[in-house]
Amino acid sequence: MLDIPRDNEKSFAEGKILKSMTEGVGVVTFNNPEKRNAMSLDMWEGLGQALTELRDNPEVRVVILTGAGDKAFMSGADISQFEKNRHNAQASEEYSRRSDAQRALLANYPKPTIACIRGFCLGGGMQVAMLTDIRIAAANSQFGIPAAKLGIAYSYDGLKHLVSLVGPSWARLLLYTGMRIDSAEAERIGLVDRVVADGQVWNATFEIARTISGNAPLAIQAAKITIAQALKDPDQRDMKAIKAIGTACMDSEDFREGRRAFMEKRKPHFKGR
Structure with a gap:
């Protein structure tokens, strides 16, 4: 069971x-x-x-x-x-x-x-x-x-x-x-x-x-969105959606937390924003 x-x-x-x-x-x-x-x-x-x-x-x-x-x-x-x-x-x-x-x-x-x-x-x-x-x-x-x-x-x-x-x-x-x-x-x-x-x-x-x-939700969302778009025919892909989630990742609190955690050699605590 x-x-x-x-x-x-x-x-x-x-x-x-x-x-x-x-x-x-x-x-x-x-x-x-x-x-x-x-x-x-x-x-x-x-x-x-x-x-x-x-x-x-x-x-x-x-x-x-x-x-x-x-x-x-x-x-x-x-x-x-x-x-x-x-x-x-x-x-x-x-x-x-x-x-x-x-x-x-x-x-x-x-x-x-x-x-x-x-x-x-x-x-x-x-x-x-x-x-x-x-x-x-x-x-x-x-x-x-x-x-x-x-x-x-x-x-x-x-x-x-x-x-x-x-x-x-x-x-x-x-x-x-x-x-x-x-x-x-x-x-x-x-x-x-x-x-x-x-x-x-x-x-x-x-x-x-x-x-x-335990990983960064926005980064995972970016991967999911990008893979889904990559599987579509080129003329059907939403490149704006890919760019938008990429920008959201780079501007996120989680990206800053990831950098700090790496420098401080500790496990990051991601919040999905």
């Missing part, structure tokens, strides 16, 4: 989404282990609420997403809801509209995000993981997109992120076959960033988050 801090814990979606915060690190837990953390519409909306509250909390500097139990990060959408919510194109469009808003929130999140993955990470779970900035996986994790086995089309945004991480050939292989791959293969093709022993994945992820939390 993952030893997740429970400081200031709050629940959403009747307890199936949990939010907590400790040491500047926000944690969102998909808490539906009986269904391998499959996502219902209520859970999608609860995820949006949890992410919004952590986004708006100035004490939170980085957010980890993880799954309850040791079986899954997220096994995708709750298929038992398909007959009610996704039985045809019109119903599926409404489902997508409501869940897409939460994915867009994560895609444009202003703070660093990390997926701590253990067990199954499938379908919509892979899409959520790919929307985070960093993916840390336990050695026992499995990854796949079974859309072709369900007769559904994987979303454009999900495929765009998949292709950007693993390239078009691996994206085709994963989508056409619906195959699952293990953590070692996922790391080799660039789907995850680091693989850790099963019992150490939470501690390893939290240590990375704590390191990020």
